[in-house]
Amino acid sequence: MKTVEVVAAIIINGDYIFCAQRNYNDKEYLSYKFEFPGGKIEQEETYEQALLREIREELDWSITIDEFFMSVDYTYPDFKLIMHTYLCSPVNEEFNLNEHASFKWIKPADLKYLNWAAADIPIVDKLIKKSL
Protein backbone atom coordinates (compact mmCIF):
# COMPACT_ATOMS: atom_id res chain seq x y z
CA MET A 1 0.00 0.00 0.00
CA LYS A 2 1.25 3.50 -0.86
CA THR A 3 2.42 5.72 2.02
CA VAL A 4 1.91 9.49 1.80
CA GLU A 5 3.71 11.87 4.18
CA VAL A 6 2.02 15.21 4.76
CA VAL A 7 2.44 18.33 6.91
CA ALA A 8 -0.53 20.37 8.09
CA ALA A 9 -1.01 23.73 9.83
CA ILE A 10 -3.27 24.33 12.82
CA ILE A 11 -3.62 28.09 12.34
CA ILE A 12 -4.73 29.82 15.53
CA ASN A 13 -6.04 33.36 15.85
CA GLY A 14 -7.03 34.20 19.43
CA ASP A 15 -9.66 31.64 20.49
CA TYR A 16 -10.28 30.38 16.96
CA ILE A 17 -8.75 27.63 14.80
CA PHE A 18 -8.80 27.73 11.00
CA CYS A 19 -10.61 24.69 9.53
CA ALA A 20 -10.64 24.07 5.77
CA GLN A 21 -13.19 22.00 3.88
CA ARG A 22 -11.85 19.84 1.08
CA ASN A 23 -13.46 19.93 -2.32
CA TYR A 24 -15.09 17.00 -4.12
CA ASN A 25 -12.74 14.03 -4.42
CA ASP A 26 -13.29 10.71 -6.17
CA LYS A 27 -12.32 9.13 -2.87
CA GLU A 28 -15.71 9.35 -1.19
CA TYR A 29 -14.16 9.13 2.28
CA LEU A 30 -12.27 12.41 1.72
CA SER A 31 -14.85 14.45 -0.24
CA TYR A 32 -15.96 17.62 1.53
CA LYS A 33 -14.26 16.58 4.78
CA PHE A 34 -12.68 19.20 7.00
CA GLU A 35 -8.91 19.21 7.40
CA PHE A 36 -6.01 21.39 8.45
CA PRO A 37 -4.46 22.93 5.34
CA GLY A 38 -1.17 21.50 4.12
CA GLY A 39 0.06 18.80 1.80
CA LYS A 40 2.81 16.51 0.68
CA ILE A 41 6.48 17.10 1.40
CA GLU A 42 8.59 17.42 -1.74
CA GLN A 43 12.08 16.03 -2.12
CA GLU A 44 14.81 18.13 -0.48
CA GLU A 45 12.29 20.19 1.49
CA THR A 46 12.22 20.38 5.28
CA TYR A 47 8.82 19.82 6.91
CA GLU A 48 8.68 23.52 7.78
CA GLN A 49 9.51 24.61 4.21
CA ALA A 50 6.84 22.25 2.85
CA LEU A 51 4.25 23.65 5.24
CA LEU A 52 4.98 27.30 4.40
CA ARG A 53 4.89 26.48 0.65
CA GLU A 54 1.60 24.57 0.88
CA ILE A 55 -0.13 27.35 2.83
CA ARG A 56 1.13 29.89 0.29
CA GLU A 57 -0.11 27.74 -2.63
CA GLU A 58 -3.47 26.75 -1.17
CA LEU A 59 -4.36 30.02 0.56
CA ASP A 60 -1.91 32.78 -0.56
CA TRP A 61 -1.27 33.12 3.16
CA SER A 62 1.86 33.84 5.21
CA ILE A 63 2.02 32.08 8.54
CA THR A 64 4.62 31.53 11.21
CA ILE A 65 5.20 28.06 12.60
CA ASP A 66 5.18 28.25 16.39
CA GLU A 67 5.63 24.64 17.53
CA PHE A 68 5.24 21.00 16.57
CA PHE A 69 1.88 19.64 17.79
CA MET A 70 1.58 15.93 16.96
CA SER A 71 1.99 13.29 14.26
CA VAL A 72 -0.64 10.74 13.28
CA ASP A 73 -0.54 7.53 11.25
CA TYR A 74 -3.79 6.49 9.64
CA THR A 75 -4.60 3.78 7.12
CA TYR A 76 -7.28 4.77 4.60
CA PRO A 77 -8.81 2.09 2.35
CA ASP A 78 -6.19 2.65 -0.36
CA PHE A 79 -3.22 4.47 1.17
CA LYS A 80 -1.40 5.00 4.43
CA LEU A 81 -1.07 8.57 5.70
CA ILE A 82 1.64 9.93 7.98
CA MET A 83 0.77 13.49 8.96
CA HIS A 84 2.80 15.95 11.05
CA THR A 85 0.92 18.95 12.46
CA TYR A 86 2.20 22.29 13.75
CA LEU A 87 0.61 25.12 15.73
CA CYS A 88 0.87 28.23 13.56
CA SER A 89 -0.07 31.92 13.60
CA PRO A 90 -1.29 33.99 10.67
CA VAL A 91 0.95 36.92 9.74
CA ASN A 92 -2.06 38.85 8.40
CA GLU A 93 -5.79 38.33 7.97
CA GLU A 94 -5.97 38.01 4.20
CA PHE A 95 -6.12 34.69 2.39
CA ASN A 96 -7.79 33.16 -0.68
CA LEU A 97 -9.38 29.75 -0.99
CA ASN A 98 -7.45 28.48 -4.02
CA GLU A 99 -8.30 24.80 -3.44
CA HIS A 100 -10.78 24.39 -0.61
CA ALA A 101 -14.58 24.49 -0.82
CA SER A 102 -15.00 26.60 2.33
CA PHE A 103 -13.43 27.48 5.66
CA LYS A 104 -14.54 28.11 9.23
CA TRP A 105 -12.92 29.68 12.27
CA ILE A 106 -13.92 27.40 15.15
CA LYS A 107 -13.34 27.42 18.91
CA PRO A 108 -11.65 24.24 20.18
CA ALA A 109 -14.76 23.02 22.04
CA ASP A 110 -16.78 23.19 18.81
CA LEU A 111 -14.28 21.34 16.59
CA LYS A 112 -16.11 18.07 17.25
CA TYR A 113 -19.15 19.27 15.29
CA LEU A 114 -17.33 19.38 11.94
CA ASN A 115 -17.12 16.39 9.61
CA TRP A 116 -13.35 15.73 9.77
CA ALA A 117 -11.17 13.50 7.61
CA ALA A 118 -10.79 10.34 9.67
CA ALA A 119 -7.05 10.82 10.23
CA ASP A 120 -7.71 14.17 11.93
CA ILE A 121 -9.77 12.84 14.84
CA PRO A 122 -6.81 12.34 17.24
CA ILE A 123 -5.61 15.86 16.45
CA VAL A 124 -9.05 17.34 17.09
CA ASP A 125 -9.32 15.38 20.36
CA LYS A 126 -5.95 16.68 21.54
CA LEU A 127 -6.86 20.28 20.63
CA ILE A 128 -10.11 19.98 22.60
CA LYS A 129 -8.31 18.53 25.66
CA LYS A 130 -5.61 21.19 25.47
CA SER A 131 -8.22 23.97 25.66
CA LEU A 132 -10.11 22.57 28.66
Ligand SMILES: Nc1nc2c([nH]c(=O)n2[C@@H]2O[C@H](COP(=O)(O)OP(=O)(O)OP(=O)(O)O)[C@@H](O)[C@H]2O)c(=O)[nH]1
Ligand atom coordinates in the same frame (compact mmCIF):
# COMPACT_ATOMS: atom_id res chain seq x y z
N1 LIG B 1 -3.41 18.70 4.38
C1 LIG B 1 -4.10 17.77 5.00
N2 LIG B 1 -4.25 16.56 4.42
C2 LIG B 1 -4.96 15.66 5.09
C3 LIG B 1 -5.54 15.92 6.35
N3 LIG B 1 -6.21 14.83 6.77
C4 LIG B 1 -6.08 13.87 5.81
O1 LIG B 1 -6.55 12.75 5.82
N4 LIG B 1 -5.30 14.38 4.77
C5 LIG B 1 -4.95 13.64 3.56
O2 LIG B 1 -3.59 13.78 3.26
C6 LIG B 1 -3.38 13.97 1.87
C7 LIG B 1 -2.87 15.39 1.70
O3 LIG B 1 -2.18 15.55 0.58
P1 LIG B 1 -2.60 16.67 -0.47
O4 LIG B 1 -3.51 17.69 0.13
O5 LIG B 1 -1.36 17.07 -1.10
O6 LIG B 1 -3.42 15.68 -1.37
P2 LIG B 1 -4.55 15.95 -2.42
O7 LIG B 1 -5.36 14.69 -2.47
O8 LIG B 1 -5.27 17.21 -2.16
O9 LIG B 1 -3.70 16.15 -3.71
P3 LIG B 1 -3.33 15.13 -4.85
O10 LIG B 1 -4.65 14.83 -5.51
O11 LIG B 1 -2.39 15.94 -5.66
O12 LIG B 1 -2.73 13.92 -4.21
C8 LIG B 1 -4.73 13.85 1.21
O13 LIG B 1 -4.96 12.52 0.81
C9 LIG B 1 -5.65 14.23 2.36
O14 LIG B 1 -6.93 13.71 2.25
C10 LIG B 1 -5.36 17.21 6.93
O15 LIG B 1 -5.83 17.55 8.03
N5 LIG B 1 -4.63 18.09 6.21
